[in-house]
Amino acid sequence: MQAAIEKRSNSIKASGFKISGAKVFYFLLILIYTYFSYLLLKITLQYIPYNSDVAFLRIKQDVINIPFYKMAFFTHVYTAMLVLPAGLTQFSLYIRRSFPQIHKYTGWLYAAVVILLAGPSGLYMGIYANGGLVSQISFCLLAVLWIYFTAMAIVKVTRHDYKAHREFLIRSFALTLSAITLRAWKYLLVFLFEPRPMDVYQIVAWLGWIPNLIIAEMLIRKFIKLKIK
Amino acid sequence: MNYLNKIAMLLMLIAIIACGKRSEQNTQQKENNSTGSTTEQQNNPNNPNNDPAPVTKTDKLPVIGSYTGGFTASVYDNSKNYVYENRITVFIDSLAGDMMYGRSVVAGNNRQFKGKFTKEGSNYKAEVTEPGDDKYDGKFTFTVKIDEANTNEIYMEGKWQANDKKLDVTERTYNLYKKDFAYDPQHSLPENVQWAELYGSDPKFPDRIESLTAEVTKYNGSTTELKKEDLQNLYKGDLEIIRNAIYARHGYSFKNRRVRFIFDQFVPWYMPVSTDVRGQLTDLEKKNIDLIKRFEEHAEKYYDEYGR
Structure with missing residues (x-):
C-alpha cells in the first residue's frame, strides 16, 4: 500500500491545515491497512502450531533441510508481523507529539525486529527463493535495503538528524509494506490475467517493492519542497 | 569294480539329463501360467462378492479376454447432467457349461457379472447380470463376433440396461474391440x-x-x-x-x-x-x-x- 505512506503525509498536512475531508481519507486508509494486516495475520496463523510441512512449506521441501532454513523461515513468519503496528504509530504526528515514549519504544521494537530478526531471516530465505535467480536477487536486495534503511534511520536519530531519520524510515516502511503490496499484486495479476504460478511469482518479487520505493522517494522529495516553503 | 563304476556313471548321467528336462518343463509351465491366467489374476484381487467363478479350462478360447471401447448413452434423461460416453472394459473370464463369468470396469466401478450364453456359429450371444446390490447395476446383452479366419479381430457389441429406471442413463450401447491390457510406462499423452x-x-x-x-x-x-x-x-x-x-x-x-x-x-x-x-x-x-x-x-x- 503505497497509499499508506501518502496517507501519513496527508495526515501531517491535514492536522496542520485542519482539513476534515483528509481526516476521513486518513481514517479509511487506516481501515484498509488494518484489513491487510489482518490478512497477513491469517497467513501467519497457518504456521501455528509449528509445522514444517504446511502451506507454503509444502512446496519448499527441497530446501527445508538446508541448515538454518527452518529457523530463518519461522523467525521471519513469527516476528515480521510485529512491524506492522508500527505503521499505525510511528507516522502519527499526534502520537509523536502527545506520547513520544510510545514512538520511542515501538520504534526500537520496529528497528530491532527488522535489523536483527525479520531482515536477516528474509535475506537468508531470499537465497533459496522459488523462481530462480530472478526472484532470488529481488528478495535478497529487498532484505539488504530493508535492513540498511532501518539501520541508517537509527544512526541518524542518535545523531539528532531527524530529517534524515524520517526519510530513511519512509524508505524502510515502504519496503515493510511490500509484504502487503506483493500479495496484492499477485492477487490482482492472477485475477486479471491468470498467469502461470511461477511467472507471477517472479513478477511480483520485483513489483512488490520497487514501486513502493519510488513512491517513497517521491514523498521524500515532496517533503523537502514543503520544508523549503 | 569297473562295471559298477560304469553303471554308476550311467545312472548319474541319466539322472542329470532327466533333471534338466524336468526343469525345462517347469519353466515352460510357468510361462504358460503367466500368459494364460492374466485375466484371472486381474480378476481375483478385485472380486468384491467372492463369486464362486469356476475355473475352467477355457483360457485358450478366443472369446476369453478383455474388450474395451466407448460405453455410450442411448436412453437417458435429457434434463440431467449425464455422461454421454465413458470408456469401459468388459472381461470375459470363464465359461462353464452354458454360463459365462466376467466383470466390467467403467467410471470407477468394477462389477462382476454372470449369465447364460449361446453359441451361434463362431459367435457368442450372452445375457449376463450384475449382482444387483449397487445403484448402477444392470444387465448386459451382447454378441461377441469372432471371425475364425482372423482371430485378431474380435468384437463385442450390445447394450446394457440399468436395473434402476430412475437413473440419468438407463441404457447404454457399446461396440468394443478385444485388447489385452499391458502396463507401459512409455505411454504418453497425445x-x-x-x-x-x-x-x-x-x-x-x-x-x-x-x-x-x-x-x-x-x-x-x-x-x-x-x-x-x-x-x-x-x-x-x-x-x-x-x-x-x-x-x-x-x-x-x-x-x-x-x-x-x-x-x-x-x-x-x-x-x-x-x-x-x-x-x-x-x-x-x-x-x-x-x-x-x-x-x-x-x-x-x-x-x-x-x-x-
Missing part, C-alpha cells in the same frame, strides 16, 4: 489433449473455462523423476492430468468425472481395468505423485488467494 477443456468449473468463477495447456504432454511421471523446476510453473489442471496419467497407465478407472473425461475422450491407449492400482505403482511413480500432489494442493489453495 498432442490433442493440449488445450482440452476440463469438465466442471470453479465454483468461485462459474463462467470461467479451465483448459489444459501444451505443458501437459511434456512430462511423464512414470519414466522420469519430476523436479520442482518442472512443476512449479504449471497450472493446476496440467498437474492433475500429469499425475493421473500415472494411474491411467496402470489402467486405473477414474470415478472423478473431470479426470475421467480427459482419459476417456482423448487418450487412445487408456484402458480402465482396475479401481485400485496403488499396489502396482513403482517407487518412481509414488515419488512423482507425492511431489505433483504438493503443487496441485498449493495451486488449489493459494493460486487465486491473497498470499504468495
Whole structure:
C-alpha cells in the first residue's frame, strides 16, 4: 500500500491545515491497512502450531533441510508481523507529539525486529527463493535495503538528524509494506490475467517493492519542497 | 569294480539329463501360467462378492479376454447432467457349461457379472447380470463376433440396461474391440489433449473455462523423476492430468468425472481395468505423485488467494 505512506503525509498536512475531508481519507486508509494486516495475520496463523510441512512449506521441501532454513523461515513468519503496528504509530504526528515514549519504544521494537530478526531471516530465505535467480536477487536486495534503511534511520536519530531519520524510515516502511503490496499484486495479476504460478511469482518479487520505493522517494522529495516553503 | 563304476556313471548321467528336462518343463509351465491366467489374476484381487467363478479350462478360447471401447448413452434423461460416453472394459473370464463369468470396469466401478450364453456359429450371444446390490447395476446383452479366419479381430457389441429406471442413463450401447491390457510406462499423452477443456468449473468463477495447456504432454511421471523446476510453473489442471496419467497407465478407472473425461475422450491407449492400482505403482511413480500432489494442493489453495 503505497497509499499508506501518502496517507501519513496527508495526515501531517491535514492536522496542520485542519482539513476534515483528509481526516476521513486518513481514517479509511487506516481501515484498509488494518484489513491487510489482518490478512497477513491469517497467513501467519497457518504456521501455528509449528509445522514444517504446511502451506507454503509444502512446496519448499527441497530446501527445508538446508541448515538454518527452518529457523530463518519461522523467525521471519513469527516476528515480521510485529512491524506492522508500527505503521499505525510511528507516522502519527499526534502520537509523536502527545506520547513520544510510545514512538520511542515501538520504534526500537520496529528497528530491532527488522535489523536483527525479520531482515536477516528474509535475506537468508531470499537465497533459496522459488523462481530462480530472478526472484532470488529481488528478495535478497529487498532484505539488504530493508535492513540498511532501518539501520541508517537509527544512526541518524542518535545523531539528532531527524530529517534524515524520517526519510530513511519512509524508505524502510515502504519496503515493510511490500509484504502487503506483493500479495496484492499477485492477487490482482492472477485475477486479471491468470498467469502461470511461477511467472507471477517472479513478477511480483520485483513489483512488490520497487514501486513502493519510488513512491517513497517521491514523498521524500515532496517533503523537502514543503520544508523549503 | 569297473562295471559298477560304469553303471554308476550311467545312472548319474541319466539322472542329470532327466533333471534338466524336468526343469525345462517347469519353466515352460510357468510361462504358460503367466500368459494364460492374466485375466484371472486381474480378476481375483478385485472380486468384491467372492463369486464362486469356476475355473475352467477355457483360457485358450478366443472369446476369453478383455474388450474395451466407448460405453455410450442411448436412453437417458435429457434434463440431467449425464455422461454421454465413458470408456469401459468388459472381461470375459470363464465359461462353464452354458454360463459365462466376467466383470466390467467403467467410471470407477468394477462389477462382476454372470449369465447364460449361446453359441451361434463362431459367435457368442450372452445375457449376463450384475449382482444387483449397487445403484448402477444392470444387465448386459451382447454378441461377441469372432471371425475364425482372423482371430485378431474380435468384437463385442450390445447394450446394457440399468436395473434402476430412475437413473440419468438407463441404457447404454457399446461396440468394443478385444485388447489385452499391458502396463507401459512409455505411454504418453497425445498432442490433442493440449488445450482440452476440463469438465466442471470453479465454483468461485462459474463462467470461467479451465483448459489444459501444451505443458501437459511434456512430462511423464512414470519414466522420469519430476523436479520442482518442472512443476512449479504449471497450472493446476496440467498437474492433475500429469499425475493421473500415472494411474491411467496402470489402467486405473477414474470415478472423478473431470479426470475421467480427459482419459476417456482423448487418450487412445487408456484402458480402465482396475479401481485400485496403488499396489502396482513403482517407487518412481509414488515419488512423482507425492511431489505433483504438493503443487496441485498449493495451486488449489493459494493460486487465486491473497498470499504468495
